[in-house]
Amino acid sequence: MRRLITVIVAAMLLSYALAIYFVMYYEVQYGDTLVGIAKSFGVSPSTILDWNGDLNPTMLKVGQELVIPIPDGVVYEVKKGDSIDAIAKRFFTLPDLIKKANDLTSDLIFPGQKLFIPSEIIGLAFNDTKTFIWPVYGDISSPFGWRIHPITKKWAFHTGIDIAAPLGTPIFAADSGIVEYAGWYKGYGNFILINHGKYKTAYGHLSKIDVFVGEYVRKGELIGRVGSTGISTGPHVHFEVRLDGKVVNPMTYLPSPGLKYVYNGSIKWVGGEK
Numbered sequence: 001m002r003r004l005i006t007v008i009v010a011a012m013l014l015s016y017a018l019a020i021y022f023v024m025y026y027e028v029q030y031g032d033t034l035v036g037i038a039k040s041f042g043v044s045p046s047t048i049l050d051w052n053g054d055l056n057p058t059m060l061k062v063g064q065e066l067v068i069p070i071p072d073g074v075v076y077e078v079k080k081g082d083s084i085d086a087i088a089k090r091f092f093t094l095p096d097l098i099k100k101a102n103d104l105t106s107d108l109i110f111p112g113q114k115l116f117i118p119s120e121i122i123g124l125a126f127n128d129t130k131t132f133i134w135p136v137y138g139d140i141s142s143p144f145g146w147r148i149h150p151i152t153k154k155w156a157f158h159t160g161i162d163i164a165a166p167l168g169t170p171i172f173a174a175d176s177g178i179v180e181y182a183g184w185y186k187g188y189g190n191f192i193l194i195n196h197g198k199y200k201t202a203y204g205h206l207s208k209i210d211v212f213v214g215e216y217v218r219k220g221e222l223i224g225r226v227g228s229t230g231i232s233t234g235p236h237v238h239f240e241v242r243l244d245g246k247v248v249n250p251m252t253y254l255p256s257p258g259l260k261y262v263y264n265g266s267i268k269w270v271g272g273e274k
Protein backbone atom coordinates (compact mmCIF):
# COMPACT_ATOMS: atom_id res chain seq x y z
CA MET A 1 0.00 0.00 0.00
CA ARG A 2 2.74 2.36 1.02
CA ARG A 3 4.56 1.64 -2.22
CA LEU A 4 1.40 2.30 -4.21
CA ILE A 5 0.97 5.65 -2.49
CA THR A 6 4.59 6.51 -3.23
CA VAL A 7 4.05 5.67 -6.89
CA ILE A 8 0.86 7.76 -7.04
CA VAL A 9 2.52 10.72 -5.32
CA ALA A 10 5.51 10.44 -7.66
CA ALA A 11 3.18 10.33 -10.67
CA MET A 12 1.32 13.38 -9.40
CA LEU A 13 4.51 15.33 -8.84
CA LEU A 14 5.74 14.36 -12.28
CA SER A 15 2.46 15.34 -13.95
CA TYR A 16 2.47 18.70 -12.18
CA ALA A 17 6.10 19.21 -13.13
CA LEU A 18 5.25 18.53 -16.78
CA ALA A 19 2.04 20.53 -16.42
CA ILE A 20 -0.09 17.64 -17.65
CA TYR A 21 -2.54 15.17 -16.11
CA PHE A 22 -3.00 11.48 -15.57
CA VAL A 23 -6.05 9.26 -15.22
CA MET A 24 -6.88 6.96 -12.35
CA TYR A 25 -9.05 3.87 -12.63
CA TYR A 26 -11.42 3.26 -9.76
CA GLU A 27 -13.54 0.18 -9.20
CA VAL A 28 -16.93 0.98 -7.68
CA GLN A 29 -17.36 -0.57 -4.21
CA TYR A 30 -20.56 -1.45 -2.39
CA GLY A 31 -22.16 1.68 -0.93
CA ASP A 32 -20.32 4.11 -3.20
CA THR A 33 -22.06 7.20 -4.57
CA LEU A 34 -20.95 9.40 -7.42
CA VAL A 35 -20.71 12.42 -5.12
CA GLY A 36 -18.72 10.43 -2.54
CA ILE A 37 -16.25 9.13 -5.13
CA ALA A 38 -15.88 12.60 -6.64
CA LYS A 39 -15.14 14.03 -3.22
CA SER A 40 -12.51 11.44 -2.37
CA PHE A 41 -10.65 12.14 -5.61
CA GLY A 42 -11.04 15.91 -5.33
CA VAL A 43 -12.95 16.23 -8.60
CA SER A 44 -16.49 17.34 -9.33
CA PRO A 45 -19.26 14.82 -10.12
CA SER A 46 -19.68 16.46 -13.53
CA THR A 47 -16.05 15.66 -14.34
CA ILE A 48 -16.65 11.96 -13.63
CA LEU A 49 -19.82 12.00 -15.74
CA ASP A 50 -18.00 13.77 -18.57
CA TRP A 51 -15.25 11.14 -18.62
CA ASN A 52 -17.47 8.08 -18.24
CA GLY A 53 -19.82 7.78 -21.22
CA ASP A 54 -22.79 5.69 -20.22
CA LEU A 55 -22.60 6.09 -16.47
CA ASN A 56 -25.92 6.12 -14.64
CA PRO A 57 -25.12 8.54 -11.80
CA THR A 58 -27.81 7.25 -9.43
CA MET A 59 -27.23 3.54 -10.09
CA LEU A 60 -23.52 2.79 -9.93
CA LYS A 61 -22.72 -0.90 -10.29
CA VAL A 62 -20.34 -2.62 -7.89
CA GLY A 63 -17.20 -3.57 -9.82
CA GLN A 64 -17.79 -0.97 -12.52
CA GLU A 65 -14.61 0.82 -13.50
CA LEU A 66 -14.50 4.61 -13.52
CA VAL A 67 -11.95 6.82 -15.22
CA ILE A 68 -10.98 9.83 -13.12
CA PRO A 69 -8.54 12.56 -14.20
CA ILE A 70 -6.05 14.03 -11.76
CA PRO A 71 -6.15 16.99 -11.49
CA ASP A 72 -9.82 17.80 -12.10
CA GLY A 73 -10.40 18.71 -15.72
CA VAL A 74 -11.92 17.72 -19.03
CA VAL A 75 -10.73 16.85 -22.51
CA TYR A 76 -11.58 18.83 -25.62
CA GLU A 77 -11.09 17.23 -29.02
CA VAL A 78 -9.82 19.73 -31.56
CA LYS A 79 -12.13 20.24 -34.56
CA LYS A 80 -11.24 21.32 -38.10
CA GLY A 81 -10.80 25.09 -38.12
CA ASP A 82 -10.24 25.35 -34.34
CA SER A 83 -7.58 27.60 -32.89
CA ILE A 84 -6.20 27.81 -29.36
CA ASP A 85 -7.83 31.24 -29.09
CA ALA A 86 -11.26 29.91 -30.09
CA ILE A 87 -11.00 26.96 -27.70
CA ALA A 88 -9.91 29.25 -24.88
CA LYS A 89 -13.05 31.34 -25.44
CA ARG A 90 -15.27 28.27 -25.32
CA PHE A 91 -13.82 27.42 -21.90
CA PHE A 92 -13.86 31.10 -20.84
CA THR A 93 -10.15 30.91 -20.15
CA LEU A 94 -6.86 32.20 -21.54
CA PRO A 95 -5.01 30.66 -24.50
CA ASP A 96 -1.70 30.69 -22.61
CA LEU A 97 -3.16 28.66 -19.77
CA ILE A 98 -4.38 25.97 -22.19
CA LYS A 99 -0.94 25.89 -23.80
CA LYS A 100 0.75 25.59 -20.44
CA ALA A 101 -1.62 22.83 -19.31
CA ASN A 102 -0.81 20.85 -22.46
CA ASP A 103 2.87 21.60 -22.66
CA LEU A 104 2.45 23.33 -26.04
CA THR A 105 5.19 25.67 -27.16
CA SER A 106 3.31 27.03 -30.19
CA ASP A 107 -0.29 27.68 -31.31
CA LEU A 108 -0.14 24.72 -33.65
CA ILE A 109 -2.95 22.22 -33.06
CA PHE A 110 -4.57 19.62 -35.33
CA PRO A 111 -8.06 18.10 -35.70
CA GLY A 112 -8.50 15.10 -33.44
CA GLN A 113 -5.88 16.29 -30.97
CA LYS A 114 -7.05 16.00 -27.39
CA LEU A 115 -6.40 18.96 -25.14
CA PHE A 116 -6.71 18.74 -21.37
CA ILE A 117 -8.49 21.70 -19.81
CA PRO A 118 -7.91 21.78 -16.03
CA SER A 119 -11.02 22.84 -14.11
CA GLU A 120 -9.08 25.49 -12.23
CA ILE A 121 -8.55 27.48 -15.42
CA ILE A 122 -12.16 27.15 -16.68
CA GLY A 123 -14.42 30.17 -16.24
CA LEU A 124 -11.80 32.83 -15.51
CA ALA A 125 -13.45 35.04 -18.14
CA PHE A 126 -17.11 34.55 -17.27
CA ASN A 127 -18.96 37.86 -17.25
CA ASP A 128 -20.89 37.75 -13.98
CA THR A 129 -22.44 41.23 -14.09
CA LYS A 130 -26.02 40.17 -14.92
CA THR A 131 -28.45 37.58 -13.50
CA PHE A 132 -26.87 34.82 -15.59
CA ILE A 133 -23.54 34.11 -17.23
CA TRP A 134 -23.52 32.91 -20.85
CA PRO A 135 -23.85 29.10 -20.64
CA VAL A 136 -22.00 28.62 -23.93
CA TYR A 137 -19.59 30.73 -25.94
CA GLY A 138 -21.20 31.08 -29.34
CA ASP A 139 -23.27 33.25 -31.64
CA ILE A 140 -27.03 33.48 -31.52
CA SER A 141 -28.38 31.57 -34.49
CA SER A 142 -32.03 32.16 -33.61
CA PRO A 143 -33.49 34.76 -31.23
CA PHE A 144 -36.38 34.53 -28.76
CA GLY A 145 -39.87 35.19 -30.12
CA TRP A 146 -41.99 34.54 -33.18
CA ARG A 147 -40.21 32.99 -36.16
CA ILE A 148 -40.64 30.59 -39.05
CA HIS A 149 -39.57 27.26 -37.58
CA PRO A 150 -36.43 26.02 -39.43
CA ILE A 151 -37.74 22.46 -39.73
CA THR A 152 -41.55 22.66 -39.86
CA LYS A 153 -41.43 25.95 -41.86
CA LYS A 154 -44.44 27.08 -39.83
CA TRP A 155 -44.87 30.30 -37.87
CA ALA A 156 -44.03 29.36 -34.27
CA PHE A 157 -42.95 30.95 -31.01
CA HIS A 158 -39.30 30.30 -30.16
CA THR A 159 -39.19 29.86 -26.39
CA GLY A 160 -35.48 30.53 -25.97
CA ILE A 161 -32.36 31.59 -27.83
CA ASP A 162 -30.23 29.25 -29.91
CA ILE A 163 -26.51 29.56 -29.33
CA ALA A 164 -24.52 27.91 -32.11
CA ALA A 165 -21.23 26.25 -31.15
CA PRO A 166 -19.23 23.24 -32.34
CA LEU A 167 -20.12 19.75 -31.17
CA GLY A 168 -18.56 19.06 -27.79
CA THR A 169 -18.35 22.71 -26.70
CA PRO A 170 -18.80 22.83 -22.91
CA ILE A 171 -22.07 24.10 -21.43
CA PHE A 172 -21.97 25.79 -18.03
CA ALA A 173 -24.70 26.39 -15.46
CA ALA A 174 -25.94 29.96 -15.99
CA ASP A 175 -26.41 30.26 -12.22
CA SER A 176 -26.22 28.04 -9.15
CA GLY A 177 -29.21 25.81 -8.53
CA ILE A 178 -30.70 22.35 -8.25
CA VAL A 179 -31.03 20.12 -11.30
CA GLU A 180 -34.74 19.46 -11.80
CA TYR A 181 -34.56 17.45 -15.02
CA ALA A 182 -31.71 15.73 -16.83
CA GLY A 183 -32.50 13.39 -19.69
CA TRP A 184 -34.29 13.07 -23.01
CA TYR A 185 -37.26 15.41 -23.41
CA LYS A 186 -39.23 15.38 -26.67
CA GLY A 187 -37.93 17.75 -29.37
CA TYR A 188 -35.38 19.16 -26.92
CA GLY A 189 -33.37 15.94 -27.20
CA ASN A 190 -30.94 15.66 -24.28
CA PHE A 191 -32.25 18.29 -21.92
CA ILE A 192 -31.38 19.88 -18.57
CA LEU A 193 -33.60 22.06 -16.39
CA ILE A 194 -32.04 23.88 -13.43
CA ASN A 195 -34.09 25.49 -10.66
CA HIS A 196 -32.49 28.69 -9.31
CA GLY A 197 -35.39 29.63 -7.02
CA LYS A 198 -37.01 32.58 -8.72
CA TYR A 199 -35.88 31.50 -12.17
CA LYS A 200 -35.32 28.26 -14.00
CA THR A 201 -32.94 27.80 -16.92
CA ALA A 202 -33.22 25.12 -19.58
CA TYR A 203 -30.65 23.72 -22.01
CA GLY A 204 -31.59 21.61 -25.01
CA HIS A 205 -30.07 19.43 -27.78
CA LEU A 206 -27.01 18.35 -25.74
CA SER A 207 -24.67 15.62 -26.94
CA LYS A 208 -23.77 14.79 -23.33
CA ILE A 209 -25.38 15.41 -19.95
CA ASP A 210 -22.97 15.79 -17.03
CA VAL A 211 -25.43 16.33 -14.16
CA PHE A 212 -28.21 14.35 -12.47
CA VAL A 213 -31.60 15.18 -10.97
CA GLY A 214 -31.36 16.60 -7.46
CA GLU A 215 -27.73 17.66 -7.84
CA TYR A 216 -26.70 21.11 -6.68
CA VAL A 217 -24.63 22.81 -9.35
CA ARG A 218 -22.57 25.94 -8.95
CA LYS A 219 -22.75 28.86 -11.35
CA GLY A 220 -20.22 28.15 -14.07
CA GLU A 221 -20.02 24.42 -13.42
CA LEU A 222 -19.79 22.15 -16.46
CA ILE A 223 -23.24 20.60 -17.00
CA GLY A 224 -22.85 19.03 -20.43
CA ARG A 225 -21.70 19.36 -24.02
CA VAL A 226 -23.18 20.94 -27.12
CA GLY A 227 -24.92 18.58 -29.52
CA SER A 228 -27.72 18.38 -32.03
CA THR A 229 -30.10 15.88 -30.41
CA GLY A 230 -33.89 16.10 -30.71
CA ILE A 231 -35.37 18.41 -33.34
CA SER A 232 -32.31 20.34 -34.43
CA THR A 233 -30.58 21.41 -37.63
CA GLY A 234 -27.01 21.54 -36.29
CA PRO A 235 -24.93 21.76 -33.10
CA HIS A 236 -26.32 24.44 -30.80
CA VAL A 237 -27.82 24.96 -27.36
CA HIS A 238 -31.40 26.02 -27.00
CA PHE A 239 -31.25 28.19 -23.86
CA GLU A 240 -34.42 29.15 -22.02
CA VAL A 241 -35.12 31.32 -19.00
CA ARG A 242 -38.37 30.72 -17.14
CA LEU A 243 -39.79 33.16 -14.61
CA ASP A 244 -42.80 31.99 -12.58
CA GLY A 245 -43.33 29.19 -15.09
CA LYS A 246 -43.33 31.45 -18.13
CA VAL A 247 -40.57 31.75 -20.70
CA VAL A 248 -38.96 35.19 -20.89
CA ASN A 249 -36.37 36.65 -23.24
CA PRO A 250 -32.97 35.35 -22.02
CA MET A 251 -31.23 38.42 -23.48
CA THR A 252 -32.71 40.55 -20.68
CA TYR A 253 -30.79 38.51 -18.13
CA LEU A 254 -27.47 38.01 -19.92
CA PRO A 255 -24.56 40.39 -20.51
CA SER A 256 -24.68 41.78 -24.06
CA PRO A 257 -23.33 39.27 -26.62
CA GLY A 258 -20.14 41.26 -27.21
CA LEU A 259 -19.34 41.09 -23.50
CA LYS A 260 -19.95 37.43 -22.80
CA TYR A 261 -16.21 36.86 -22.38
CA VAL A 262 -14.32 39.27 -20.15
CA TYR A 263 -10.90 38.97 -18.69
CA ASN A 264 -9.62 41.87 -16.70
CA GLY A 265 -6.40 40.39 -15.43
CA SER A 266 -7.68 39.24 -12.09
CA ILE A 267 -8.17 35.53 -11.71
CA LYS A 268 -11.70 34.97 -10.57
CA TRP A 269 -13.82 31.87 -10.15
CA VAL A 270 -17.52 32.82 -9.97
CA GLY A 271 -18.56 29.41 -8.70
CA GLY A 272 -17.08 30.06 -5.27
CA GLU A 273 -14.98 27.55 -3.41
CA LYS A 274 -14.09 24.43 -5.35
Ligand SMILES: [Zn+2]
Binds near residue numbers: 160161237
Ligand atom coordinates in the same frame (compact mmCIF):
# COMPACT_ATOMS: atom_id res chain seq x y z
ZN1 LIG B 1 -34.19 26.84 -29.92
